[in-house]
Amino acid sequence: xxxxxxxxxxxxxxxxxxxxxxxxxxxxxxxxxxxxxxxxxxxxxxxxxxxxxxxxxxxxxxxxxxxxxxxxxxxxxxxxxxxxxxxxxxxxxxxxxxxxxxxxxxxxxxxxxxxxxxxxxxxxxxxxxxxxxxxxxxxxxxxxxxxxxxxxxxxxxxxxxxxxxxxxxxxxxxxxxxxxxxxxxxxxxxxxxxxxxxxxxxxxxxxxxxxxxxxxxxxxxxxxxxxxxxxxxxxxxxxxxxxxxxxxxxxxxxxx
Amino acid sequence: xxxxxxxxxxxxxxxxxxxxxxxxxxxxxxxxxxxxxxxxxxxxxxxxxxxxxxxxxxxxxxxxxxxxxxxxxxxxxxxxxxxxxxxxxxxxxxxxxxxxxxxxxxxxxxxxxxxxxxxxxxxxxxxxxxxxxxxxxxxxxxxxxxxxxxxxxxxxxxxxxxxxxxxxxxxxxxxxxxxxxxxxxxxxxxxxxxxxxxxxxxxxxxxxxxxxxxxxxxxxxxxxxxxxxxxxxxxxxxxxxxxxxxxxxxxxxxxx
Numbered sequence: 001x002x003x004x005x006x007x008x009x010x011x012x013x014x015x016x017x018x019x020x021x022x023x024x025x026x027x028x029x030x031x032x033x034x035x036x037x038x039x040x041x042x043x044x045x046x047x048x049x050x051x052x053x054x055x056x057x058x059x060x061x062x063x064x065x066x067x068x069x070x071x072x073x074x075x076x077x078x079x080x081x082x083x084x085x086x087x088x089x090x091x092x093x094x095x096x097x098x099x100x101x102x103x104x105x106x107x108x109x110x111x112x113x114x115x116x117x118x119x120x121x122x123x124x125x126x127x128x129x130x131x132x133x134x135x136x137x138x139x140x141x142x143x144x145x146x147x148x149x150x151x152x153x154x155x156x157x158x159x160x161x162x163x164x165x166x167x168x169x170x171x172x173x174x175x176x177x178x179x180x181x182x183x184x185x186x187x188x189x190x191x192x193x194x195x196x197x198x199x200x201x202x203x204x205x206x207x208x209x210x211x212x213x214x215x216x217x218x219x220x221x222x223x224x225x226x227x228x229x230x231x232x233x234x235x236x237x238x239x240x241x242x243x244x245x246x247x248x249x250x251x252x253x254x255x256x
Numbered sequence: 257x258x259x260x261x262x263x264x265x266x267x268x269x270x271x272x273x274x275x276x277x278x279x280x281x282x283x284x285x286x287x288x289x290x291x292x293x294x295x296x297x298x299x300x301x302x303x304x305x306x307x308x309x310x311x312x313x314x315x316x317x318x319x320x321x322x323x324x325x326x327x328x329x330x331x332x333x334x335x336x337x338x339x340x341x342x343x344x345x346x347x348x349x350x351x352x353x354x355x356x357x358x359x360x361x362x363x364x365x366x367x368x369x370x371x372x373x374x375x376x377x378x379x380x381x382x383x384x385x386x387x388x389x390x391x392x393x394x395x396x397x398x399x400x401x402x403x404x405x406x407x408x409x410x411x412x413x414x415x416x417x418x419x420x421x422x423x424x425x426x427x428x429x430x431x432x433x434x435x436x437x438x439x440x441x442x443x444x445x446x447x448x449x450x451x452x453x454x455x456x457x458x459x460x461x462x463x464x465x466x467x468x469x470x471x472x473x474x475x476x477x478x479x480x481x482x483x484x485x486x487x488x489x490x491x492x493x494x495x496x497x498x499x500x501x502x503x504x505x506x507x508x509x510x511x512x
Contacts, residue, residue: 116372236362
């Protein structure tokens, strides 16, 4: 008996798609993706996450600028998944209940997790329908500006963006490190020498062609890590201050 | 042409499974789930998330106690998804690069998001194979204790737990609110009266039988929200202090 099935085959074949055909996603398909989002697991059934569907060309451009990725403006569908504790706080207010916990970090992280689960569920559904997707963690290059552009009220916060469309490119499957470095039994396992452990992977990565950079070869994984972590983007590092400005109580010790 | 397919049909049929058959998941299937985790999208390709597979009975029990859910100890597979910036920091150290950004909140949130995406991808794959799953946000009832039990080193952090096994129950599909309350075009939409908007949903929820509580009827959604948000669990609210203890730099203004 083969344990493989179509769902998993597609999941194993996941590639990020950054260029799409100039073709809208039929509304019927979009509605189906939203229904998948709706059926996603949610912490305690609270459904404290939402989606902003960006259709306005000007707003798409503004978001693309924040992302520093011009192709974002061309994504046929652009969804921004958000933490949303605003709705439930309003429900409590309308019932004259106590609202002070709606903005605590417990609710923030539960909703943040929910938003991510929903995004990945939509990604799997989209890919099962032959669509391509690109995650946009880059919306957090300026979380405050995203809040402003999308008019995000108190107790909401942007989590991740997602571009969806019919694939306009067919990238190579990107090499990944061995899961023995990422799955541990009962306790975290520290390896004495990571460079030794990833030697083959480092080499494999150098055979990968990244479509982003005009098909040039990429660095080894370890070189990519060094380069990438040299960058400390102040606005991205300051994310918790924006979380607080959105009305959440960070409850950081020694900080009132 | 029907747009429905098997993948999406399963996604729309998602239910949380809390009771499993006393039957282990074959190792071949477990390996396939891990391969799906491996192929999940990851921020900038950095793969800064990991999984602790809990097989030890005593550790399972300790985690079940933290979760305050005794069925957690009986889950055939118990996975804890974690933020993992430890590995990449070690790689940078071994290459004598600068490590100071590895513990910033940008990296924390990127890795947190990655861990969630990976978890949901595993959930979809598991359900496609006829397995059932239960998310355990409750591991964060005591994040510090989880770090201790699983020996999580600096720059790692628990995100969410997941129980997996062959379903030992067949719960009703749980009602969800209308997505017009959760999907907005171009800007967040504030409704003047949420109780009015969720009136039918509130009623529908009262027809739902929750297997958790001996098949008794549940409250309306709005009543559930009020009850649930009355609880402010101090350790859960204090999550950022544990994040800081794990070596991350919160960079909260006015807090040094």
